[in-house]
Amino acid sequence: MKTKYDYVIVGSGLFGAVFAYKMNQAGHKCLVIDKRDHQGGNIYCENVEGINVHKYGPHIFHTNSKEVWDFVNQFVEFNHFRYSPLANYKGTLYNLPFNMHTFYQFWGTQTPEEAKQKIEEQKAELNIKKPQNLEEQAISLVGNDVYERLIKGYTEKQWGRNAKDLPSFIIKRLPVRYTYDNNYFNDKYQGIPIGGYNKLIDGLLEGIDVQLNTDYFENKSSFDEMGTKVVYTGKIDEFFDYQLGYLNYRSLRFESETLDKANHQGIAAINYTEREVPYTRIIEHKHFEYGTQDKTVITKEYPQEWDKDKEPYYPVNDETNSSLYNRYKKLAEAENNVIFGGRLAEYKYYDMHQVIASALKRAEKELGL
Structure with missing residues (x-):
């Protein structure tokens, strides 16, 4: 042929x-x-x-x-x-990625030295020398307070597994900054x-x-x-x-809704970090292009187990x-x-x-x- x-x-x-x-x-x-x-x-x-x-x-x-x-x-x-999402934990909003704004919201720390000292204190309390899993790696990066409110529930929803059963490398790409900078990516x-x-x-x-x-x-x-x-x-x-x-993969299910208002959450993305909220985030799409439309569209993102009839994402x-x-x-x-x-x-x-x-x-x- x-x-x-x-x-x-x-x-x-x-x-x-x-x-x-x-x-x-x-x-x-x-x-x-x-x-x-x-x-x-x-x-x-x-x-x-x-x-x-x-x-x-x-x-x-x-x-x-x-x-x-x-x-x-x-x-x-x-x-x-520029992507600068927020985290919602039980109705309280925190800045992402983890930076000096976030640490101030948790501990009132105002300098990088104060924030680093707080994280080191929390690592020492748990005696983490060489992180063996995602939980230990996350605490080593940002301390136990931030981990418990902003990482644990979100991650366990995302992967459908206990954080202690997940490998540490998953969290290593998480941005942590000792500057007052809410830009998620550092790329030029x-x-x-x-x-x-x-x-x-x-x-x-x-x-x-x-x-x-x-x-x-x-x-x-x-x-x-x-x-x-x-x-x-x-x-x-x-x-x-x-x-x-x-x-194996993790899959996602999306629920989108058109709302009869110009602005729902004032930002492109809010992560919902408590385990009890079934979705991981709400996206408001118009903010990606600074939209001025009379209506808005939001999408809730639900992680789920993958099978061959679902889309493979991660x-x-x-x-x-x-x-x-x-x-x-x-x-x-x-x-x-x-x-x-x-x-x-x-x-x-x-x-x-x-x-x-x-x-x-x-x-x-x-x-x-």
Whole structure:
């Protein structure tokens, strides 16, 4: 059978779209397929009452890479949004990420030295030398008071496990600052696409054949024959028909509501950190683009256990799953005409800029650059 495409790309999220763009620019013919009814993967935005609603959870673009920043700005202009969420614990609001504002709210400390001393005192009381789990790591970073109110309940909801049963590395990327700075990210370049992320994806996939509502696995052999190579961005264990077992994920359920008022909570995100509140946060989407619409849209985010009928959001990178992934990775490396890339195919939590950088690097390798 004569090959119609150079690359059949499974998945129209960031990895697939960036890879397709680079190949198309180099003169290669690409087909992008996606089982959803829209392109863009989890960064897809749905327009409701003139508001770009982040359908699969909030996405804030941030990077220190000028190369990545310049790349995305070819397709859409970004605003100057800075992510500064709040935490709600039993009706009291605290600043995030953990910084001097937060410590002052807890202890009345006004200098970094006072805050550090308070945290060291609480670590000493619990005699934590080398953190063995998430709870001990969190207390080592911010003390027991902050941990009990702002981390424990939220984390246990998020992962569906006791904090003592979670590995310490999960919390190590948590920002802790001894400055009065509520900006969650320190990256040089930050913002939200003006007009939503769909503009970015539309720009990347312009002029490229895209088939939506198309499940690769329903006609796998036909799609494999249509391309010289397949670029696969779905779940790596699904590609191999789960022959070694299932990798685990955490999933999410979203409940969105349009409210007949201009402003509900005055900020893009509030985390609800007590265990008894079933959702982890409320997102008010209009604040990402400084919206002035008469109505507003909020979304409550509920973590849940994953099964194969739910969307996989967060890989559970514990020892068992990491070992299983490495076995699947060996199978993937033996596939001569398949490129595996992205969050699901690499079983790795990626921020957007990391996915883009990974796709650019893989495309350059493919092009021999």
